[in-house]
Amino acid sequence: MPFSSLKLCEPILHALEVSGFTKPTPIQEKVIPLVLEGHDVMARAQTGSGKSASFVLPVLQMWSTKITEGKGKIKALILTPTRELTLQVSAAFESFGAFLPRKPRVVSVIGGESIGDQLYAIQQGCDILVATSGRFLDVLSKKQANLSHLEFFILDEADKMLDLGFAEELDLILREIPAQRQNLLFSATYPPKMAAIAARITQNPVEVSLDGEAPTVQAITQRVIEVNRENRGPLLRHLLNTEQWGQLLVFMANKRASDNIAMKFRKYGFSADSFHGDLSQEDRNYTLDQFKAKKLRILFATDIAARGLDIEGIDCVINFDLPRSSADYIHRIGRTARAGKSGMAISFIAHEDQDHFRLIEKRSQIKLPREQIGGFELTGTPPPKTKGPEPVKGKGKSKKDKAREQAAKDATAKR
């Protein structure tokens, strides 16, 4: 089916052609007509499915047929969980709206950049506001954005916003926007909390899911390698030297681990960097641009990178540390195999991760075979199941002892 059979207008079809989009993805085929007909939509859609264009295109079309004279008024509000996704969605509105008789004025509202500039941009005339939920609340509290003309309220990757305490903040937002509006909800999962939010926001929504069709994750070969925790770094280096991978996204449990390992890998001669929420927006943009330009081979990242990052060409995602939830697992591995390409996702698991990973498998309804790699086999025995006393503060190893142990390990690894 070509895009032209979806009743999209000529300027949008032209923009699609310029972007190299030849035919709609399954989610776009289903969602675009529903939005154009004015329905509320509640879609179960993974990142990588083309969900952003499925709301960007029809919203642009409907907006452009009702443009009023004078300064732009906020007609569409799109909330996303991260700065990166916000910028991506804004960019999609701009590129697909580029040939409309009047180009939409799109403002991105994200943390890490001056709120004053963003408020000024809104006041200069804004048709489409794309925001991270946290920063949007700051904007609301300043009472400088007039939302009384809003026609579209859209939540993208809504389940990711739940983690950020969004459910509690929703009341403040709903108070500010007109009751009469079209609501579109996109989420990879619908846990009970999400369903409750959906019920508060939408009215008789049409539910769309692609169950029964090949979900994006099936294009991803998922592997699980059993390895002792202290051997994960050496194993990763071994795999980098033996597998034919180009770019890699490696998920770490926290910012420090991410910084440390990136530094180590640079010492071993890999082009690697670290990406997490403590970096300034400028540094984050710079690192991402370097990665997108393929000047970096390995990006060590915390979960912040799992949310909505749109980078094509990542060959492999590694869960060096396991994600906390099955939803995070799906989001993480969805960073590879973008836009119809295939990809690989590998999780490293030690004895102490077995139970947690089994739970992730159960919740994601998958069962993966365990592998071990010669020279890095899992040794030792699983720790006893009984919960021991919490480690006593001050009784652990001193920093010096840890540094000595690490130095000894590094020396062994180099041999």
Ligand code: AMP
């Ligand atoms: P999304 O799921 O919206 O994050 O989209 C994933 C990726 O697929 C993005 O890089 C989009 O630019 C790309 N994409 C979305 N729709 C299409 C399409 N119909 N044809 C080709 N690429 C697409």
